[in-house]
Amino acid sequence: EAGVTQFPSHSVIEKGQTVTLRCDPISGHDNLYWYRRVMGKEIKFLLHFVKESKQDESGMPNNRFLAERTGGTYSTLKVQPAELEDSGVYFCASSQDQLAGFYNEQFFGPGTRLTVL
């Protein structure tokens, strides 16, 4: 079974440019999460989709970040315009339907390393 895939693996852009990151979750996983790790710090939650709907976007830093999940399949995270502090590794994770009181493991992709110069 294919795992979570992310594209690109690396992206180097200049301040003010736009970048779009893509995540393909494990087939059949309704839950999709975006996280970000800034160098040396904790992995921070950005947002959570259930199918195509945004369940929780409380972690999105500001309105320069836009996430979409078309048709409840793959997701994109667009940063426009990018700033220096947006540099970091962006992880995507997916999980199956949540059953009450149980934990469904989140499977992580390899991440996209974004560098804003």
Added chain:
Amino acid sequence: QQQVKQSPQSLIVQKGGISIINCAYENTAFDYFPWYQQFPGKGPALLIAIRPDVSEKKEGRFTISFNKSAKQFSLHIMDSQPGDSATYFCAARAMSGSARQLTFGSGTQLTVLP
């Protein structure tokens, strides 16, 4: 404000030694505590997890110790091997309510010397 604090930031252990990584949390709504292992170029992968109704969970060489009153939990790696060299993240999650995201610690870079 960081809700899960992890230490040490880096750890060097000789092969065969015991690696210990500690985490502390503030949010009493957390009731699921996983540890993730990340190798270079890969995403974090679930290693072992514990619910607070038990004080210890062991899987092979990996053990989680949990102290609910102190709001602390730790990962012990017995007989550490060079292949265990990786970044380890503790995490926490509230099982109730609508929030489903993981709250992570800042990570520990473990190096096991041959």
